[in-house]
Amino acid sequence: MKFDYRVCVAQQGRITFVNSEWQGTRSPDSAEALGTCPEVHSYLTSAGELGWELVTVVGRFRTRAEDVPILDRFFFPPGQADGGWHTWDTLYLKRSLP
Numbered sequence: 001m002k003f004d005y006r007v008c009v010a011q012q013g014r015i016t017f018v019n020s021e022w023q024g025t026r027s028p029d030s031a032e033a034l035g036t037c038p039e040v041h042s043y044l045t046s047a048g049e050l051g052w053e054l055v056t057v058v059g060r061f062r063t064r065a066e067d068v069p070i071l072d073r074f075f076f077p078p079g080q081a082d083g084g085w086h087t088w089d090t091l092y093l094k095r096s097l098p
Contacts, residue, residue: 002097006052008043010089015043040091051095059089 009017014037022028023043024036038046044054 003094004097006047006091006093008091008093010040010091013040014038015040015091016088040089044091047093052093053095055092055094057089057091 026033026036
């Protein structure tokens with residue numbers, strides 16, 4: 001059996017990159033960039049309809065100043081990503097190839 005894979009980066013509840021491709025409709029350096037990316041649950045629902053299956057999620061939680069991993073989490077609420085903290089999740093999806 002053969003598979004195709006997607007590596008998705010989620011930041012503050014939005015899918016920002018899939019296989020290194022920006023998912024927003026605005027440039028990633030614009031102030032509105034994050035808000036133009038799909039929400040995680042919407043993205044997963046759409047991907048599931050196309051045969052993609054979520055395999056695993058790896059969460060990261062780092063301080064900006066030290067840039068050192070502090071805590072791995074499945075999900076970190078967007079409202080708590082303020083005050084100098086930066087979070088992201090990496091979602092791994094696969095689907096069977098014919």
